[in-house]
Amino acid sequence: MSVFTRSRAGKALGGIAVVAVSAVLLAGCAGGGTTTTPSESSAPAEDLTLKIGSVLPQTGSLAFLGPPEEAGVLLAVNEVNEAAKGITVDFTPGDSGDADNKAFETTVPKLQNAGVSAMIGAAASGVTKLFLDSNVAAGIITFSPANTSPDFTTWEDDNLYWRTAPSDLLQGEVLGNLVAEDGHKNIGIIYQNDAYGTGLFGVVKEVFESTGGTVVAEASYNDGDSSFDAQVATVAASNPDAIVLITFDQFATIAPLLVNAGQSAENFYLVDGNLKQWGADVSVSLEGAKGTTPGPVLEDDFKERLNAAWVDGGSTDLEDFSYAAESYDAVILLALASLAAGSATGPDIATKLQEVSGGSGEGTTCTSFAECADIILEGGVADYDGYSGPVTFDDAGDPTEASIGIFQFGADNMHERVETR
Template sequence: MSVFTRSGAGKVVGAIAVGAVSAVLLAGCAGGGGSTTPSESQGPMKDLTLKIGSVLPQTGSLAFLGPPEQAGVQLAVDEVNEAKKGITVDFTPGDSGDADNKAFETTVPKLQSEGVSAMIGAAASGVTKLFLDSNVDAGIITFSPANTSPDFTTWDDKGLYWRTAPSDLLQGEVLGNLVAEDGHKNIGIIYQNDAYGTGLYGVVKEVFEGTGGKVVSEASYNDGDSSFDAQVATIMAAKPDAIVLITFDQFKTIAPLLVNAGAEAKNFYLVDGNLSNYGSAVSVSLEGAKGTLPGPELTDDFEKRLNESWTAAGNPALEDYSYSAESYDAVVLLALSALASGGTSGADMSSKLQEVSGGSGDGTKCTSFAECADIINGGGVADYDGYSGPVTFNEAGDPTEASIGIFQYGADNMYTRVETR
């Protein structure tokens, strides 16, 4: 596996430079080729209107991720529009659901018919796979704040797929090493049988066994399943000293089953798909359990602004902030790429997304939409470092710098960050 080096940038703490992994990813499908545009030597010729929609989970097994992601998008839309820098974002929210309830089958065609140039989503890699080709055929950018499947790196997306979340090649490596560093030698893994679950499972297993440990039991299930007794029995029969749970909100059912079968929750390891401030929503104590979640530690008032925007729209205060920064940055990067290209089509923006993220290496660092827009409108090249990290897209549309947070649960079943890698 790759060796990662640390770097800091802008508002973030503890970014991981994706060393050898990014070299592999560069061989993937093109996602940010350059082209000559009217704005390379001057600002936009006219005020632009950018129509985007979201395909984020309001229902289904990832619904707990919906509020922070939707809040991130809405805050960015508000702040781009308030900046009045030559572009207005016209935003339409929509539900992705999950691969079981298939709410995206209604949302995606509706957004396509309304003429959006980009869709923010989906959260689940398996859901994005089900509509990505349709958007590519329509010339629409699919920009996910949370897809982590390595499969997207080499997808034939015509440069129209981008993500601010890092590939699970990163999270899997951090998690596999964390379990080993904590002294565990024989682990069990329960994972969801989809693009997300199988991809992350494979990396965790490879990395953990590379440290000298052994995966002594493993069990999968399908999204939509409601009974997990067989999976729990399989895992517990092997007497593992730790259990990795690569699930969505099925964790709320699986965790009590494991504890009742004799497992100690302090030896559970969670992932981004199920790391949540559960409180009383899980009937057993999770004290001591750990989990990983991509994203840096934020150092300004982002969470405060996020909550103010979200609650002002009549929503309850956020309980989790998973992928809110990645969602915010997706909108900002789209708006900046439209300004830089002088157009709002998927092709226009895809020609400049790598550039405005700093992937071309010749831009001026900036840390807000307004600051970056001023650079572009003045005829310069902007390099946006956002709340999710420096981003720095490669040609496959993947971020090449990212942070993975390590979190631990307290007695109240709420988690706190204990480390960033």
């Protein structure tokens, strides 16, 4: 498990040397935040109703992440409500789409008008940036299970932005080192020109070059583009020995173009934005290709519960579980913070999020909503350790502990986890 620390008051770190230099780092919990001692905690005078909405990708270039994320939210909502611990979650789902189809422009105002205290989402960093300030102005928490742009660490968010996914300063470091460890010396990078793509591109490039490697070609495209011939030609002309692809589902178009240009797919490196079970959806063999995505190995019982919650809603079985744990934990943390604050308003909940994650340095460790809720109701401080990890928020609303999975594709264009860092 990799551990890292950020500060809401600090500036974005310019060099990768400030980030972890290996996948196993010294643990450090951030101080600061609002600290409440057990004697100060109290149960709400009456049952709370917490109104939450989701802004997750039902359509658009990250739609493959929608089902596991929505399943995580649904399961958490069900379990909070079934626990009957003095708080009920009133949940309204919504589509984020992407920066191209802009479904969030309908969803976000609808949820704001419905009086939600928090929104789970978006998945894409670039989409969240387009509505975050509006939520801040409305006093609504934006809690993303999948945003990884480093920009959010220093965003002026009035303590109303939180995430259970780690900054790409971590994923980029792991990926850059992985490419080097596999013996590659000269690489090409194709990346999406948005907050997610440029941030991850910068870290991968810096880390890979710090190992003595060279980025011999780089090419970007914009979300919504449908032609990638120029980018492929630029990278292929440099004859790299590996190619890093920081894309969303545009990968399905780009990969065959690269193979047709003489590049070997076994030397492709993918990221969380395109690391899906491609199967027949990609027309060339991806056997040997690797990729990274944040998140730990999930317990079978948890995956079964996720799938059951999803199928009960009328959907087919989940094929992917990316960011499901982060989505589940986001809802649990919001419910616990609401209970600890004795309030269902966004700003009040935000004052307790760091505390219930263990980020204040106090509390009794607990691993389920019901267990943590009992601690709070008895006047104690709960420290929730979730399925995505211990979380342990720092002052910036970033998790200080996270895992990065390394995956490899087989002959069927389906991937399996081969390592966790």
